[in-house]
Each structure stands twice: as structure tokens, then as C-alpha cells.
Amino acid sequence: MDIILGIRVQDATIIATSKAATRGISILKDTDDKTRELNAHNLIAYTGEAGDTVQFAEYVQANIQLYSMRENDIELSPLATASFVRNQLATSIRSRKPYQVNCLIAGYDTKKDQPTLNWIDYLGTQVELPYGAHGYAGFYTTSLLDKHYRKDMVVDDGLKLLKLCLKELETRMPIDFKGVYVKVVDKDGIRSVELD
Amino acid sequence: MQTTVASEYSNEIHSVPIEHRFNPYSDNGGTVLGIAGEDFAVLAGDTRQVEGYSIQSRYEPKIFDVGDNIVMTANGFAADGVALIDKFRQQLKWYKFDNFGGKLEIKSAARYIQHLLYGKRFFPYYVSTLIAGLDEEGKGAVYSYDPVGSYEREQCRAGGAAASLIMPFLDNQVNFKNQFIPGTDGKEKKPLKYLTLEEVIELVRDAFSSATERHIYVGDGLEIKIVTKDGVRTEYYPLKRD
Amino acid sequence: MSDPFSINGGSAVAMVGKDCIAIASDLRLGNQSLGVSNNFEKIFGFGDKCFLGLTGLATDVLTLKETFRFKTNLYKLREERSIEPETLANLVSSTLYERRFGPYFVSPIVAGLGHKDNKPFICGFDSIGCIDFAKDFIVSGTASDQLYGMCESLYEPDLEPEQLFETISQALLNAVDRDALSGWGAVVYIVTKDKVVKRVLKTRQD
Numbered sequence: 001m002d003i004i005l006g007i008r009v010q011d012a013t014i015i016a017t018s019k020a021a022t023r024g025i026s027i028l029k030d031t032d033d034k035t036r037e038l039n040a041h042n043l044i045a046y047t048g049e050a051g052d053t054v055q056f057a058e059y060v061q062a063n064i065q066l067y068s069m070r071e072n073d074i075e076l077s078p079l080a081t082a083s084f085v086r087n088q089l090a091t092s093i094r095s096r097k098p099y100q101v102n103c104l105i106a107g108y109d110t111k112k113d114q115p116t117l118n119w120i121d122y123l124g125t126q127v128e129l130p131y132g133a134h135g136y137a138g139f140y141t142t143s144l145l146d147k148h149y150r151k152d153m154v155v156d157d158g159l160k161l162l163k164l165c166l167k168e169l170e171t172r173m174p175i176d177f178k179g180v181y182v183k184v185v186d187k188d189g190i191r192s193v194e195l196d
Numbered sequence: 197m198q199t200t201v202a203s204e205y206s207n208e209i210h211s212v213p214i215e216h217r218f219n220p221y222s223d224n225g226g227t228v229l230g231i232a233g234e235d236f237a238v239l240a241g242d243t244r245q246v247e248g249y250s251i252q253s254r255y256e257p258k259i260f261d262v263g264d265n266i267v268m269t270a271n272g273f274a275a276d277g278v279a280l281i282d283k284f285r286q287q288l289k290w291y292k293f294d295n296f297g298g299k300l301e302i303k304s305a306a307r308y309i310q311h312l313l314y315g316k317r318f319f320p321y322y323v324s325t326l327i328a329g330l331d332e333e334g335k336g337a338v339y340s341y342d343p344v345g346s347y348e349r350e351q352c353r354a355g356g357a358a359a360s361l362i363m364p365f366l367d368n369q370v371n372f373k374n375q376f377i378p379g380t381d382g383k384e385k386k387p388l389k390y391l392t393l394e395e396v397i398e399l400v401r402d403a404f405s406s407a408t409e410r411h412i413y414v415g416d417g418l419e420i421k422i423v424t425k426d427g428v429r430t431e432y433y434p435l436k437r438d
Numbered sequence: 439m440s441d442p443f444s445i446n447g448g449s450a451v452a453m454v455g456k457d458c459i460a461i462a463s464d465l466r467l468g469n470q471s472l473g474v475s476n477n478f479e480k481i482f483g484f485g486d487k488c489f490l491g492l493t494g495l496a497t498d499v500l501t502l503k504e505t506f507r508f509k510t511n512l513y514k515l516r517e518e519r520s521i522e523p524e525t526l527a528n529l530v531s532s533t534l535y536e537r538r539f540g541p542y543f544v545s546p547i548v549a550g551l552g553h554k555d556n557k558p559f560i561c562g563f564d565s566i567g568c569i570d571f572a573k574d575f576i577v578s579g580t581a582s583d584q585l586y587g588m589c590e591s592l593y594e595p596d597l598e599p600e601q602l603f604e605t606i607s608q609a610l611l612n613a614v615d616r617d618a619l620s621g622w623g624a625v626v627y628i629v630t631k632d633k634v635v636k637r638v639l640k641t642r643q644d
Contacts, residue, residue, distance in 0.1 A: 090497050094540065119474065124497035125446065127467055127475040138472055361587025364612040368588070374611040382640050406590035 001135040002047040003177050004034060005165060006104040007145070008117040008130050009158040012186035013106035014193075015045045016162055018177035023050065030178040038064045040189045041108040042081045047134050048122060049100035056101045060085050078107025082118035082126060090124030098122065102134040106185040115186065140172050141165040155184060163195060221322045222247060224274035225413030226258060227356035229403060230326045231370060232336030234390035236424045237328035239267045239338075240400045241356075242408070242435060243417035245274060254416040254437065261428045263288055264300045266329040267421040268309075271356035272343075273322035280321045283312055302329040306339040306347060313345030320344050324355030329423050336423075358407035358414045365406070369399055393422065401433060408435045442495045442543035443565075445470060447619025449579030450480050450491035451610050452549035452560045453593065455602035458630045459558045461489045461549040462610045464579075464641075465623030467496055476622040476643075480579075484510040485520030487629050488550035490530065493579035494565070495543035502542055505533065523550030523559040527569060534567030541565045545578035549629070556631040575609075581617035588613045599635075603628050607639060615642055 003018040021032035035045045036057040044060065046053045064076055064084065076084070082105045092099045105118040119125075119132040131145045132138075148161050159182070166180060182193045225246040230239045245256040258277060262268045262285050270277035287308065291300055300308075305327060313321060325341040340353040352370045354362035367373040375386040391399070400420060408415045418433045450463035467478035481491045482503050490506060492499040509529060510521050521529070527548045534542060542565060549560040561569050562576035570576065575593055577585035588609040597605060607626055614620035624639040 086497075086500065090501050093497065121469065121497075123445075123495065124500065125467070125469075126497075126500060127478060129475060132474065138469075138474075142472070358587070360583040360616070361590070363587075364584045364616040365587050365591050367615065368592075368608060368612040373615065374608060402591050403587075406587060409590050410586045 001137070002034060003133070003135065003137040003169060003173075003180065004045045004047050004102075004104055005133045005137055005141060005162065005180075006045065006106055006117045006119075006129075006131060007149070007158045007162060008106075008115050009153040009155055010151075011115060012155050012158070012184050013108065013115040013117045014155065014158045014162055015043060015104060015106045015183045015185070016166070016180040017045050018180055020176065020178040022175070027176070027178065033181055035181070035183060036061045037190055038081055038105075039068060039075050041075065041110060041185060042078055043106045043183055043185050043190050044085065044103050045106070046101050046103040048102050052099045052101050056088075056099045057103070060088060075110070077111065078105065078109050078116040078118065081105060081107060082116075082120065082128075085118075086120050086124050086126040089120060089122060093123050104132060104134065106183070108185050108187055108189075110187065113187065136173070137169060140168050144168060155186070159193065159195065166195075220319075221273050221276075223272065223357075224252075225357045226271050226274075227354065227358040227362065227404075227407055227411070227414050228258065228269045228271045228324070228326055229352070229354045229362060229366070229400060230269075230328045230338040230340070231352040231366070231391075231396050231400065232328065232338045232350075233393060233396055234336060235330070235334055236393055236396075236422060237267075237330065237336035237338055238393075238396055238400065238420055238422050239269055239326060239328040240404065240418060240420040241269055241271065242404060242414050243419055244413070244415050244435075246413055249412075251416075257419050259419055259421045261421060262327075264305070264329075265423055265428065266300070266302055266305055266327055267423055267428060268325070268327045269355075270321065270323035270325045272324055276321040277323045280309075280312060280323060280325065284309060287312075302327065302331055302337050302339070303349075305329075306349070309339075309341065310345040310347050313341060313343065317344050324359070326353060326355055328421075330425065334425060354403070358411040361407050361410060362403045365403055366399075397431070404435060443545070444580050444619060446494075446496040447580045447617075448478070448480055448493045448496075449577070449581040449585060449610070449614055449617065449620040450493050450547055451575065451577045451585050451589065451606060451613075452489075452491065452547050452562075453575045453589070453597075453602060453606045453609075454558045454560055454573065454595075455597040455599060457551075457556060457558065458599045458602060458628065459549045459551060459560060460599075460602045460606040460626060460628050461491055461547070461560075462606050462624060462626040463491055463493070464581075464610070464614050464620045465625060466619070466621055468619060471618075473622060479625055481625060481627060482506070483627075483634075484526060485514075485522075485550075485553070486634065487553060487556075487631075488521060488523045488526055489548070489627060489629070490526065491547040491549070491578065492544050494545050498542040498544045502533075502544060502546070506530070509533070520553060522552055523548055524552075526550070527559075527561050527563075530563060531567040531569050534563060534565065538566055545582075547576045547578050549576075551629055551631060580619040581613045584613035584616045585609060599628050599630050603635075603637070611639065611641060
């Protein structure tokens, strides 16, 4: 199972996604990036059915960018972005072949100066959370996050907490997930971070 | 030329074998409840017995005085319940023969029932079992079991069809769960205290009239067995019959 | 296990008092056994003295919340007044019945006071819109059995707002404590003719 984790701190949201792309018993790739930039301040991280994930992420990416082009370069807020994604999934779940995609949306609201993390599953269940994960990663990490998460954390504290979670995942997960890509979304936009 | 006459049953020929399956269990409804007080214990149960949507009996008692100041009930599949209680009674008789008529303490009875239940681990008695009585210090005791013999001593327990309706009420009114001393901002719990027999009977009657109102498997009558140092006493209260 | 009504968990209850009503829900949202959020409210206001509680599949809770926000906003524009609880109940009913053969997996409850006469009104629905008009209380969600037991034994008619608050709170709290899929916080709305009070309750966190 792929790992996607998100932690919201005071001035940013951190996202970590596993690098392994697996199919059956094989690891096909160890440099798989399970995120797409929706716009300057919104990043989607996804897991789920192989073909559906990228198709879905790029579909919403295209539509959110199309919105900005049509509407005079207005950037969709994180809440609006998440609502749009939720709506697509909620419609899809009652269609003939639903998208089986779970995602986290890390955003930074430039108007309210607030970072956000939205948890959305393939049914269209959406919640705004301080930290969250999809799949088995949740079972291993939520207890750590419950214990160590503080409201006043900054990016560095968040990365420390993330490392704690990854250490646990490395010891407890039955298969090697080949490390993670870490991305931070803050007022300056989206950037990659190397964990040491 | 065809000499045989076509059978009337020619369409009864099956190309696949007919499968038979016997279901050894059924659900006879009813609900039971036990509460322990300081120097008494009660076991209560409704007296309705059902099968599907039919009422088989409006008065079929399921709380039994099994001797040695212990009352017992096994609610769920009635046949198994009766079988379990009969078996326990039988074994208690043998115990008395072997021990010169000595009293079986409730904690020993409790452990023994575990073995009766676990003895049928792979074809269980389909029942929620409760026993009530007094412990070695004379304090009220209620023991509750799952169908395969996992058991625990508790202050109170509801079992059977309406257990899910009654149990939270008991948490609230017997163990004072979610009750706090006013003005302490939810920091100081309402202190636990033993309820009097009168208070317990009122709670039991409220619990059963509420369960009767909302559950079709509960009703007709309420029979309560009260255990004190003076022995076992029975009370009966009518419940709604609809 | 794969029953859509109990994937996410959650419960709600509404009660009638003397010239007042109360409506309450827990705050848990889970994914099967894993708790995901402890801040998922299931009570939504439409107009100032009219509330809708939605339990069941969370995605449908969100979809219907938005649907009714849209529909009641349009209603307000056309009628130049807020929607009455009775009217909302019929709107909920017909909206659910439109999906008769592919239902939303929710058990809604409505509670409110009439805007002119301040008459208390509560009702509940099944997932395809059959209305259950009740004079006393309505329960819904994964702890509905427990709520029936609590409400049936604690409830009495004509309670004053503060007594009603205590009754509905105790009913909800003790019910969700016996349900693994409900709890993780609770919220209560007390609605009287001149004000709505919202209280967030301190609850067990297991």
C-alpha cells in the first residue's frame, strides 16, 4: 500500500508520499511522485487504483487551471479546490465506473494567510484536518501524531514529526516503500524538501 | 411403440442433488438484566417468548433459582438456555453429594459455568448468561458471560434482545457515567454509591418498560428474583402486551 | 461491515420541550475502525430556528448538506422568508424519494420552531424519505438502539430549555459511549423562541 501523509503546521502544510510504484509483487519504480500541483498554492497527493490515480489528478489539475484562465487569473482557494475535487469524486462514486482515488490536498489560503490540509477519500468524504493519512500508513502514524502534534509547530517541527512517522513506517511496514518525496506548501507556493 | 405411460412426476426429476441443511439454532427473544447492591442482588427478565414474529408464550419464566442462593438466566436460544441451566443444577447436586451438602460459593459457580460453556466451544450454547447472588462477604454479585464462557463480575449487566437499549441506561443510572457534580466544570465525578433495593427495583421496572416500548421481542411480564441473606424472593410486574 | 450506513459512524438525536426543541450529534468521522476526524458536525442550520441532522455515509451527508443549502437559499429568494421546519421536512422527503432506486445512505432528522407561532416540530426519515412524525424524540445513526433506550427512559414532556439540554446531553453521551463508531465529542443546539444556544460537550475520547 502506498503511503501518503500530511501535516499542517502554523505557516505551511507538509506532504510526504512514498517513492515506490508497485504492481503485484514487483516494485516497478522507485522514483514515483504521487503528487500534482493544482495551482500555485494547492498540491494534491493521491493513492488508489493504478490507472485511475494519475488520470484523475491530471483531470482536476487541468480543470482548476482552466478555471483560472477563464476567470481573470483568479486562483481557487484551498477550500474551493478541495470542494471541487470532492464533488468530482462524489459524482463519480455513483457512476458506472467510479474513480478509486484517495487524496490529500495541501493548500495555503493567501487571502486568510492560513495553511490547510484536506482529506478526501474515493467516496467523496472530505474533512479539514491538522494531520492525516490514507491507507495503512494511518494505522501506524496517527497515534504518533496524536501524541506529538502541537498547534504552534512550524515547518521544522513538522518535518521532525514527519521523520518520526517515517521511522515507524520503515520498521513496521512489511514492504520497502523506497523512501518519500516531501513537499511543503506555504505562502511562497509549493517546494520540495530533502529530508536528511 | 411406447409402452410406458409418462409419470405424473416426470418434472420432479432433478439434475442437481437436493441440498439439505439443518439450522440448530433459533432466536427466542426476551431480555434480562442483573444488578448487584450492597447486601442483595437482583436478576430480572421479561416473560415473553417468541419465535419469528409469533409470541409462543406470554409467561415463560427464564430466571431460575438454582440453589445455594444463586439465581441464573441464559437468554437467547431458549432450548440452549434451559439445557445449560439444567446441566448446572445437575452438577450442583453432584457437588453436594461429594461435599457433604456444603454450599457452592458464587465465585466457584461462576468459574464452573465458564467450563460448561467452553466445553461446547465449537457448538456453543447460543445464550447470554447471567448469574446473581451474594459473595463470601455477603455483598451482592452479578457475573455475566459470552456464549463461550468469557466472564466477568460486574455491578450490573443487561443481556438479550434489548441489551443495547438498556445497557447505556444502566451505565448512567447505576454507575453514574457522564454525571458530574454541578459547578465543577465536569472535573469531579458524581461519587459512586450503593443503591437501595427500592431504587434498584424502580430502575429495573423503568428499564423494562422502556425496552418494551421500543422492542418487539420484549414485553408481557417482568419477573424479578431478589437474592438476600434470607433467601430468594420473586416479584412480578405486568408489562405491555402489544 | 460494508454497510454504507456504518462505514463512517455517527449519531444524532432531537427532542421536544416546552416551547423549545433541542438537537444534538456526536463529532466522530471514521473510516471503519480508524477515527479520522473529531470535528465532523452532523447538524446544519437552515433559517434561524430550523435544523437538519444527517447521519450515515459521510459523502452523502456532505452532498445533502450542500443540496439543501442550495434549495433553501433558492426558497428564501422566491418566498422572501426562511423555510419552516414542516416545509423543510417535506423538501427532505421529496429530495430523498427522487433517489428511490439508488438512495442516499443517510438517516436525516429535522427539528425546529415555527417562525411565526414558535410551535416545536421534530421528525425523522428513512433513507428514501418516509417521514416519521414524533411528538417526543427522534434518534438516528449507528447508536440509534442505544439512543432509543436512553430517550425512552430519560425523556419526559414539557421540559424547560435547561432541563431539556441536560436530558438530551445525557441521552446522547451515554448512548455513544456504548457505540464504538460514535462519540469523539458532541454538540447540542437548544432552540427557544428568541435564541439559539450551541454547546460543545466534553466527552470520553475512546
